[in-house]
Amino acid sequence: MLKGLNRGYFNSILESRVKRALKKVQGDFYYDYAQSTLCVWGSDDADMDTAYEKVKKVFGIATVCRGIACEKDMEDVKQKLAENVDDLLGNAKTFKCEAKRSDKKFPLKSPEICAICGGTVLENRPDMRVDVIDPDQVITIEIRDRKAFIHGRGEKGAGGVPVGSGGRAMLMLSGGIDSPVAGHMIARRGAAIDAVYFETPPYTGEAAAMKVRTLAEKLTEYCGEIYLHSVSLTEVQETLASTCKEKLFTLLLRRFMVRCASKIAEKYNAGCLVTGESLSQVASQTMLSLAVTDAVATLPVLRPCIGLDKEEIVVRAREIDTFETSILPYEDCCTVFTPKHPDTRPDMEEILEEEAKLDVDGLVERALATDHFIRLG
């Protein structure tokens, strides 16, 4: 899939990502790489079921399949094929065999290997028919350096490119449905992720913080290690509530979030901010509102959910298993002081007038002083 000079670099990142995903899985794993295929071997005691599930979550992999390892000897290949033929065929009524030889010194050529293996399948399953054009199942026989493999059709992998090959992003992670999905989408395009959660103690509680932590932990299954920052916006929120026009409250708060997130991103070498915003979803996500928050960002703000409907975001949240956590009913810091009639057509001058009443830099500085983080994954 990957071409050109970067290929070696991507492959080495991918291998390290797979290794990391399998770190806590029982058994020892060994790796070799040929013909765009990363082959992971498990020791006899390895928990291959768990390993398979973990590998399915690693970005940069197009297809995953489980192989049966054989000696590089057709007698052994035939025997293993006969033993596993029912598993390999499942409910299929037609099949074909394909052979790949990365070891070009192997004495048999691909068509000969296919003919022998096709014969073995038919001997053991006389009910089967060969269909070379549109078979229900393809059985692949691969002859590699050390071993031969037999495998059926693979499953779709997580796709994308390996995490870490596309820089680092600072995800603004609320307890909602959208931001974990946004983090997942950006990580799938190769960004390593750190996250920042803005809390408002005592208005938001420990349960809300735990929920965000659980969401971040779920993301680590895909994204690898995540540093989750928590920053208190209590002083900011109280000051806004007592000083500024209520209808602008949400936007003013979001500008503080973006200011703080930009500073943290810069400090920890992230190249962009990521949010779960989707155009027109709520008052603070109209085009004008997005412009008002973007104006204080010092880094690009990426919004991978921008063109998705809520239903589409929910489908993704379910796929990555964050949905059930996201809908737990804890207050987040935006709901605590939500205005009754938020402004959907904010006027920049009015925003600036409101902010002129505040010590913006001081508020940001004191908020950032509360920054603390935990390492997850």
Ligand code: ATP
């Ligand atoms: P989500 O479901 O992700 O919370 P939302 O639809 O509730 O999104 P908003 O609450 O307007 O929308 O938030 C928009 C985006 O701003 C979020 O997706 C998230 O990236 C960021 N954000 C909002 N609240 C917080 C918070 N407390 N901490 C960190 N980021 C936040």
Ligand code: MG
């Ligand atoms: Mg929210």
